[in-house]
Amino acid sequence: MKRSPLQMTQDRRLRLIGLRLLLIIIVVGLWGIGSLGAPAFILPSPRRVFGVWTQLVVTPGFWADFGITFYRIAMGFIFATVVGVVLGLLLGASRTLGDFFQPLLVVINTVSSSIWAIFALIWFGLSNWSTIFVVFMTAMPLILTNVWQGTSTVNRDFIELAQTFRMSRLQVLLKIYLPTILPQFFAGARLAFGFGARVSIVAEALGASSGIGYRLRQAADLVQTDQVFAWTLTLVILMIFIEAVLLKPLETHLFAWRKPRPA
Amino acid sequence: MSVVQLESVGKSFMRRDGEQLEVLRNIDLDVPERSIVALVGASGCGKSTLLNIVAGLIPPDQGTVFLNGQKSSAFKDWRTMTYMFQEDRLFPWRTTAQNVALGLEAAGMPRKERRDRVMQVLELVGLEKFADSFPHELSGGMRSRAALGRSLVTEPSILLMDEPFSKLDPSIRTQMHDEVLRIAGLRQMSVLFVTHDVEEAVVLANKIVVLMPRPGRVKETREIALPYPRNPLSPEVAEEVRLLRLSL
Ligand SMILES: Nc1ncnc2c1ncn2[C@@H]1O[C@H](COP(=O)(O)OP(=O)(O)OP(=O)(O)O)[C@@H](O)[C@H]1O
Numbered sequence: 055m056k057r058s059p060l061q062m063t064q065d066r067r068l069r070l071i072g073l074r075l076l077l078i079i080i081v082v083g084l085w086g087i088g089s090l091g092a093p094a095f096i097l098p099s100p101r102r103v104f105g106v107w108t109q110l111v112v113t114p115g116f117w118a119d120f121g122i123t124f125y126r127i128a129m130g131f132i133f134a135t136v137v138g139v140v141l142g143l144l145l146g147a148s149r150t151l152g153d154f155f156q157p158l159l160v161v162i163n164t165v166s167s168s169i170w171a172i173f174a175l176i177w178f179g180l181s182n183w184s185t186i187f188v189v190f191m192t193a194m195p196l197i198l199t200n201v202w203q204g205t206s207t208v209n210r211d212f213i214e215l216a217q218t219f220r221m222s223r224l225q226v227l228l229k230i231y232l233p234t235i236l237p238q239f240f241a242g243a244r245l246a247f248g249f250g251a252r253v254s255i256v257a258e259a260l261g262a263s264s265g266i267g268y269r270l271r272q273a274a275d276l277v278q279t280d281q282v283f284a285w286t287l288t289l290v291i292l293m294i295f296i297e298a299v300l301l302k303p304l305e306t307h308l309f310a311w312r313k314p315r316p317a
Numbered sequence: 318m319s320v321v322q323l324e325s326v327g328k329s330f331m332r333r334d335g336e337q338l339e340v341l342r343n344i345d346l347d348v349p350e351r352s353i354v355a356l357v358g359a360s361g362c363g364k365s366t367l368l369n370i371v372a373g374l375i376p377p378d379q380g381t382v383f384l385n386g387q388k389s390s391a392f393k394d395w396r397t398m399t400y401m402f403q404e405d406r407l408f409p410w411r412t413t414a415q416n417v418a419l420g421l422e423a424a425g426m427p428r429k430e431r432r433d434r435v436m437q438v439l440e441l442v443g444l445e446k447f448a449d450s451f452p453h454e455l456s457g458g459m460r461s462r463a464a465l466g467r468s469l470v471t472e473p474s475i476l477l478m479d480e481p482f483s484k485l486d487p488s489i490r491t492q493m494h495d496e497v498l499r500i501a502g503l504r505q506m507s508v509l510f511v512t513h514d515v516e517e518a519v520v521l522a523n524k525i526v527v528l529m530p531r532p533g534r535v536k537e538t539r540e541i542a543l544p545y546p547r548n549p550l551s552p553e554v555a556e557e558v559r560l561l562r563l564s565l
């Protein structure tokens with residue numbers, strides 16, 4: 055019997071969910087086996103970590119730390135997006151500007167996020183801005199580079215067509231440039247968010263008195279390895295949640311016009 | 318009065334090896350008000366270049382272009398002219414309806430008005446069932462009809478078309494000919510179009526300009542005085558087609 059395309063996509067989805075579950079079982083299984091031969095302060099068992107985690111989640115401080123970290127990542131990311139998109143479009147639109155700023159971008163890209171974290175500590179001390187700054191410095195160049203490269207893929211024929219309709223510069227920017235760079239922007243933004251979220255933890259560990267990174271360092275200082283694992287678990291869940299609930303559906307919606315790839 | 322008038326227009330391109338390539342030489346061309354003019358000629362003889370010059374996309378090296386009697390440089394009503402390019406140039410991220418609406422958006426028409434106009438035009442070009450399809454979901458012929466719709470939706474008084482019907486099958490092509498004739502008559506539109514199809518030129522045009530290549534020059538201008546609608550099978554049309562073939 056032939057199966058309809060709808061059934062086939064459902065089949066594929068079920069298969070994927072099955073594979074994911076299998077992967078989780080294997081990883082947790084290996085972890086469990088490994089923890090049998092190690093003391094709890096080196097490698098706590100999955101059951102123990104889960105127990106600590108369920109206790110952690112119900113403490114009111116948990117959500118405060120969770121929220122403040124999320125806030126810092128989001129702020130840094132939003133600033134990075136705005137600055138990165140605007141600068142990327144500007145540098146893409148003007149050759150002179152592009153050639154002029156190119157070396158600066160290379161320099162920024164070679165400075166490691168940890169160095170930005172140290173600068174942040176010097177400049178902003180123990181405040182939200184330290185972490186926001188580090189996320190921004192990590193994410194912004196990535197977004198900028200992607201948007202900039204995206205502008206070079208704009209179809210000249212479309213610009214010519216816009217000219218025949220006497221479209222304004224702003225219209226050309228919004229109706230041609232923006233849709234053209236969107237896929238590249240999205241790829242860059244996703245990467246930037248991932249990097250930003252990761253370095254935010256380093257920044258918080260170094261220069262904050264709250265947030266997931268700060269709690270992680272605290273737990274590590276007190277050799278509460280199960281706590282370290284529990285906070286890590288929280289982070290992983292947060293990132294998976296953002297990917298599955300925010301980014302993936304948004305991407306599907308935005309790029310519905312793309313020719314589907316053959317399976 | 319002439320809607321489009323070219324006086325001894327010439328154009329050369331600098332090739333990448335540094336040599337000048339003379340594409341158009343001493344072109345005189347005249348599109349009278351409410352007329353349909355066809356440009357025919359071998360591939361590469363500069364037909365698209367000529368339309369690009371008329372549309373103001375590239376400047377001529379010699380000569381002058383007049384639009385509605387004004388020098389092209391002083392012309393203001395560019396939105397009354399639309400240009401259907403040789404390629405469809407549909408935006409892949411827009412649906413058919415959204416692509417057709419582009420010119421209306423550029424002119425700042427409110428969304429609601431836009432919708433009605435777009436639907437009318439889609440019906441005209443036979444794409445009302447594909448309003449929400451993306452370009453990659455359309456056939457080649459459907460894509461060129463969408464591009465035609467995009468050129469018509471702003472109700473231009475001057476329409477430039479570069480091989481507009483070359484991707485259509487014969488029956489739809491005849492249908493599109495009828496539509497263009499109807500709209501041209503209804504809206505007092507003047508048309509300048511390029512075609513490789515001699516019969517198409519004779520069925521549609523009041524005037525046929527034959528170009529010869531290297532460099533592109535006007536070889537001959539034929540007035541076609543037959544009454545509309547013109548039946549491609551009639552002996553008069555067949556005779557004009559034969560004469561034009563001889564000239565090519
Ligand atoms: N921007 C350009 N730079 C250099 N050469 C060009 C450019 N545009 C066109 N040409 C050259 O000018 C000549 C005429 O091109 P054009 O596209 O006007 O021909 P055409 O008559 O429209 O041909 P076809 O019927 O195949 O569409 C060609 O030899 C082409 O290589």
Ligand SMILES: [Mg+2]
Pocket residue numbers: 364365366403479
């Ligand atoms: Mg051409």
